[in-house]
Amino acid sequence: MVFLKTDDEIELLRKSNLLVAQTLGEIAKVVRPGVTTGELDRIAEEFIRDNGAVPTFKGFPNPYGSPFPASICTSVNEQVVHGIPGNIVLKDGDIVSVDCGTYLNGFCGDSAYTFCVGEVDEEVRRLLRTTKEALYLGIENAVPGKRLGDIGYAIQQYCESNSYGVVREFVGHGIGKEMHEEPQVPNYGRRGYGMTLKKGLCIAIEPMITLGNRQIVMEDDGWSVRTRDRKCAAHFEHTIAVTNGKADILSSFDFIEDVLGDNAI
Template sequence: MIPIKRGKEIEAMRRSCRVVTEIIEKIRPILAPGITTEEVDKYAAHLIASYGAKSAFLGYRGFPGNICISINEEVVHGIGGKRKIQYGDLVKLDVGIILDGWIGDTAKTYPVGTVDVEDLRLIEVTNKALMLGIAQAQEGNRIGDISSAIERYVLEQGYQVVKEFVGHGVGRKLHEKPHVPNFGKPGQGPKLKAGMIIAIEPMVNKGSGKVLMMPDGWTAVTEDGQRSAHFEHTVLITKNGPEILTLTEDNVELAYHTAF
């Protein structure tokens, strides 16, 4: 069964998602050349605690970090360590928190300094793919409508979606039903109903869509060493269309133009 949230449960999810959105935006300014990913992780832990929340990732299936920090060819699940952020890097932050027993989950890709034009395009395409997927998160549609919208746009732009990792339902648990792949066919999969809350998160690679696992058992990297981007929003299905619970100001205009 796919959980349906109601009333106070939805309000609790709105609060947790507002907090996680504020946290990821507060981390962004410290992403500067010379800072280590370990220092970023510790700062994130401080921010999470300052809101009276807990990391949803720390200890989850043994994960050792407070947030996921992935750079350039690292696709997802990067662990804070001694690696220093460099000028021109693409830094992916994936932040999940638990506030009053409810999860807030979001991810963004940030360029550090001036990056290559093609890297900026990769970021823009991945972000728009997410918004196109969200536009299909309508009551009565199916998960496949979201999945196919993301994949179709990414392929049209000359990139590849990562298939090893997918979006998911979210609520009391970090990963609930249903799975939300970034690939698939329209009209397939579970039907969307008002009250469902899902995390949609395309991971898009410049070259091959395949990934390899690093020896730490967590960090996934692109098979060919090319760069990857990742965006994620937590979305509530309503009778009046999708409500992006982790929406930030830089996505408002994009959301409007994608929907209309």
């Protein structure tokens, strides 16, 4: 069932998502060669709890194995999504997608950003730029009267026209009192197909785009997903509300990009 949100509920969602944005801003301050993904997780969890919220990822159930053990997902290089923070030391030239979720005042926030670690090859930086640009192209289509397929089509066409792969097995989603609600929001599709978008629909749009082909593999930990060809993948995500006129972006990259300055993607 799809739950349309009231204006008051959207404002509560905004607060949760701005906390996610601030948390990612804290992460941006410490992403550098020599830092472990476990350290990023510790910083994120402490910041989220200090601000009166709960990290929604921690303990999230897995139908195929153990619950997720951390507060953020840290997916390095060829990892697409759901990388588990731990003893992985970030190296110069790496990229790391940090996906973060919070639960505050009864509503969820969810956003992701792929960071460069030190000096990253231009080929990989271009993948990141294209993925982020595709996210905003998808958001431009999140308006009343359009359909879910219009969002996916915009993302897919832009990325595939740049010779990148578009992951099919993992998609965006509705969001509200639960982190994952209906509908699913694919990053591929046909214009004019799928559910009609209505005012009050709140969704997380999250392109997962690969430098090589789109085939993926699930790692033995039951969570981490990587590219089959081990080429890099990028992941950017915003939570948005469908409103009259253009989409209302409830999350933000501003805190990240204020930290990164000229080094932002």
